[in-house]
Amino acid sequence: MVVFALLFGVFLVTRRDDPATFASSRTELNQTFGAVNLLVLLTSSLLVVLATQAFRRGSRAASGRLLAGAAGCGVLFLVIKAVEYAGKVHHGIDPGTNDFFMYFFILTGIHAVHVAMGIAGLIVLRHVARRDVAKPNDLRTIEIGATFWHMVDLLWVVLFPLLYLAS
Amino acid sequence: VSVLPAALRTRAAAVWAGLVLASLVSFWLGTDHGFSGADGRRAGTAIVLAIAFVKIRFIGLDFMELRHAPLALRLAFEGWCLIVGCAVVGLLLAGDPG
16 A cells, blocks of 8 residues: 555656646546446445455355455456456557556556456455355454455545546 | 345445445546636545545445554554545645646
8 A cells, every 4th residue: 555655646746747648648538437447346345344244143155145246346347447448559548658648557557456366365255255164264364355355445446536537 | 145135234334325425426526517617626636536535544444444453553544544645635736737
């Protein structure tokens, strides 16, 4: 989160040097993609919270289903992101277009990698929640994985307005 | 899923509803509907970013369960929200041509 805080700062300092390019480039983004993805990640975070609570109650099967739902939201996020990237490339926009799009692809790309790692983590958590023989540290494992997923969600909560709305 | 009706009555579900509502308001404000003119747009974007850091605080406190975490951990998180939030809004306003 410290690294992302620095990236937010670097992006804004660069923007200060060339606000016109950043403002015009922002209008090239499809804000609906970013907003829908925000709602998708917020919903996935709620499912992870409910999965953790269900696991604590001993409802392991329900916990597993909720974690699968959260992972599904993560996949949906990446599909929307891929469609968005493809559209940009189709219109001749890539990280070399200008500073705004360089930061756009770097910031959203690093975030997308975290989403992919989070999905893998959620799949592991689903296995942990549903396995026949419970282990003493299962709850701790699920809590750690859940916290990572919330961090992925939290970063998009800043990236969306920073890139799509504010520049 | 059989757990859903009970789940919808949890604090987490209420926080999620608040986060979604705040997101929709931010989207409306940030897509040029909320304020007009250069000053209005500056104010709108600053408010949208400030709302984002308030949302983050609730994700930390209620989803990451920091509300009941040791004080040092909670303070570190809330300090991050406050410092990074103020820095982002400050840099945003400093970088606006208006």
